[in-house]
Amino acid sequence: MAANAASDETAVAIPSKMKAWVYSELGNPANVLRLESHVEVPRVEEDQVLIKVVAAALNPVDFKRMNGLFKDADSPFPIVPGYDVAGVVVRVGSKVKKLKIGDDVYGHVNEKPLEYPKQYGTLAEFVAVEEKLLATKPHSLSFEEAAATPLAVQTAYEGLERAKFSASKSILVLGGAGGCGTFVIQLAKKVYGSSRIAATSSTGKIELLRSLGTDLAIDYTQQNFEELPEKFDVVYDCVGQSERALKAVKEDGVVVCILPRGDPRALSFIVTSDGSILEKLEPFLEAKEVRVVMDPKSPFPFSRVIDAFSHLETNRAIGKIAIFPIP
Known part of the structure; x- marks a missing residue:
């Protein structure tokens, strides 16, 4: 036209x-x-x-x-x-x-x-x-x-929705200091009300994870997340480690992967842009509860x-x- x-x-x-x-x-x-x-x-x-x-x-x-x-x-x-x-x-x-x-x-x-x-x-x-x-x-x-x-917060939100995330569920975020990961942590905490959030990052970004609401901040240079005794309802993979993520999820849990060609047992997706998601999240963004x-x-x-x-x-x-x- x-x-x-x-x-x-x-x-x-x-x-x-x-x-x-x-x-x-x-x-x-x-x-x-x-x-x-x-x-x-x-x-x-x-x-x-x-x-x-x-x-x-x-x-x-x-x-x-x-x-x-x-x-x-x-x-x-x-x-x-x-x-x-x-x-x-x-x-x-x-x-x-x-x-x-x-x-x-x-x-x-x-x-x-x-x-x-x-x-x-x-x-x-x-x-x-x-x-x-x-x-x-x-x-x-x-x-x-x-x-x-927009792209990062919509990706974070769509993945949590696909995983049927709720306040009663725990979550582990792989790559918690990245663009998508920082939003996953905050949405899980502020929008969904999760009481148990873990996330991985390198040493210098651990304090950032804590400031966003992470309960368990894991330095991946010091510890392998899949060897933790604790398992999670949802593992949100922002970095392409879905095969390892499957070892950290509960038996009836879900691994969400945002990168194409992840492990076929993981729930992989590519975000769909939709302005209504931004409108839905506006109260949290306006109040900077999610930043x-x-x-x-x-x-x-x-x-x-x-x-x-x-x-x-x-x-x-x-x-x-x-x-x-x-x-």
Whole structure:
């Protein structure tokens, strides 16, 4: 659908070209990613809004996609990467019902992250996104915090729902200091009311786990979690150790794995983006009972996206990495 599907009520001057990070071949971000200044501003479909991007965030799926792990179901080149966004609505499609120009919004822009994700993602000045994938930004969150929240918190929530998690159940989170893991701990504690939460991390991140509500913080450099005498109702695997996780779960328990090709006995899934989840969690996010953990080096400015990817690829990042300001 051409841009004329959008409402004419916009009062914002929208250029035809924008700055964006682009790659036209697969490979390491440092080798293939380029900052270009004459990229076409995306057209808006009837059910979409155009967002002036204020902040974006990186996820491991971004560099895995760039390296070709999902090439059989990807969009054509050139590709602007980026899944997470926070910004301001500057144009609305003719079938958009709730959002309006001037709204501060945030969301994860690919409903099915590994099934033909958008050719024009969030590492750009503008991005077109379906209304149903977005929510109004909580007032208490900065744009950087909002941008760093959607994909990770939705993944954490969907996994807990699939595991039928409840207050009566215990949970072990593998990779508790990462983007998804930090949210799993907090949702288990604040949303579901779990009274027994364990999580793993390296030595330097143990105090972070405790600050998020972990009852048993396990330093994986000192102790093998599967050798603990205690077993758990749910093991939430954020790091790809589902075979080991199966040794730490109760006989009738569930191992949840967010990485594809996990052990077939684990419940593996890929998150589905849905703005209604953000709306459901808004009271907890607004009150900062559930908060995004930002990496100490974050945010990275738009000009240093490659440096941000390099940091993410070390697997040593804490929580999330935001890109701000844009541009």
